Amino acid sequence: MKNLMTIFMAEFKKSHFLYFHTNMIYFSLLVWPIILFFSAYYSFKPFDTKSENVLSEYVSNQEIGSFLLIGYLGYIFYFSLMQSAFQMAPERARGTLELIFLSPVSRLAVIYGRAMANLLEGVWLFFVFTVLGLFFFGDIQPHNWWGIPLSLFLLIISAVVWGGFLNAIFLFSRDAGFFFLIIQEPLLLFSGVRIPIPVLPIWGKFISYLFPLSYVLLIYREIVMRGASLFEVSTMIYSLLVVIIVFILLTSWIIRKAEKNSKINGSMALY
């Protein structure tokens, strides 16, 4: 446990000095998601959700603001981890990836340490913005005081697990960047960031439930916007936990496979 904490702090410090060394970066990490949010907000505005529109069954007109804010908060969490996975490429090119694998450190700890560190650095500013936004112009119903910390906790855990998974894929292939570009749009579309999952066709729903983000957003919105009780969301929470465990197992399998592979053809050193 102490070792885990050491690795986490080490990755945190490293990524802080490597990637978050200028205020410019924080600035863009705030401005970019805000632009995303407003562009989504105003593209929904022209549609009249009061009438027979399918959207109106799930999101009322006043709810759109907080619906989108929560959606984008989740998305930004997940997106910032995609960034951290992209940093695997320079790590490989520098040769430092090989040095990490030369050491006896727990590979899973490094992967999750990286994810956690990048997450915290990447999202705190937008997180503050969201919280303020939800309070000032969102229509939120925090009936249960534990609702917000619990949903935030689930969001963080699931995002870190997701980030670990992406990092591990980058270990496996130096050309994983392609995969990420491909996965980014479906993540935005199918995990209910902008569009509620129930309006998706059946095959779309199927894809939705492959992303842990879908479960988190459902839980988050139920608790924060509708004031649902713990009991009402418990099935969703259990499903999320199952998905998280599957992702952790998959990640650990990928890491082992990747290391074994690299020992055969020396691919950790190739770039």
Added chain:
Amino acid sequence: MIKVEQVYKTYINKHRNFLFFSETRQTEAVCGVDLYVNPGEIVGLLGMNGAGKTTLIKMMSTLLSPTSGTITIDGMDVVKDALKVKSIVNMIAGGERMLYFRLTGRQNLEYFGNLYGLRGSLLKDRINYLLSKVGLEKAADTPVERYSKGMKQRLQIARGLINDPKYLFLDEPTLGLDVSVAKRLREFVQELVHREGKGIVLTSHYLEEIEELCDRVYIANNGRIIMHDTPKNLVFNITHGNVLNIVVPEINDKLNNNLRTLIELHNANIEISSNEEGILISIKSKKDITTEVVQTIYNSNVNLISLYIEKPKLEDAILQLENGVA
């Protein structure tokens, strides 16, 4: 002790030709190598580019697994007990990579120390000790991107020692270093071995370095070890000893005859040429016959203008050996 027994390594790479058509290519980088390294000993690994030195070092340091054969370090298998082996070995490669350029020297060492589970004051002391050992105390808090090549290489050395490894693999550690830095590095390596009892495997293309440092040398060619001996013996066995150069103003019949007899007696080689000073006689022999030759010249009533002994270098030995192999 590091024990390498009948180790083979074949790289298998997919090579994509066009669209989805690909073929697998095999490179036999190491073929049936046996070697050992004791603690407190520096072992050199020599050979031309592509001989398989780096591959061998990566296998010993657990980064690659052998295709067949076994490597054990203090009885632990590098494949099965990889994690245990990792904590007692480390590797340093030449060149400017393998560091985080935006971090300072100290931050780099802290990060790599953390990977070995080191932290707190223990790590702090270790870092200060290593920084002073490699002469980087003043630059410790400067980002590595502002370091010179030699400074980066020195930081690399400190990094490789962060876990106080029992065995250290040095893959061309003095690549591109200036003379005095390289010399200091060699002294430091000697200290590590003789005072701290570490076992070191060193590859280098600088032969004087190998000659000066190594207790034993393995010479690799095309993935095979073709020779194994002390540097001194290698030089002697391959190049057939010293070359004695003598310059005389003339060669009379008496000298000619006496020299021929002497040469035959000692199974030596003789070459005669002329230079600006006079006539140059070069005698190559296994045994040192300087005294006998000087005596002969004296007895033949010939003056001696100059005399010098050319000691063969490991370099000559290697070139000769590789020519022979090819």
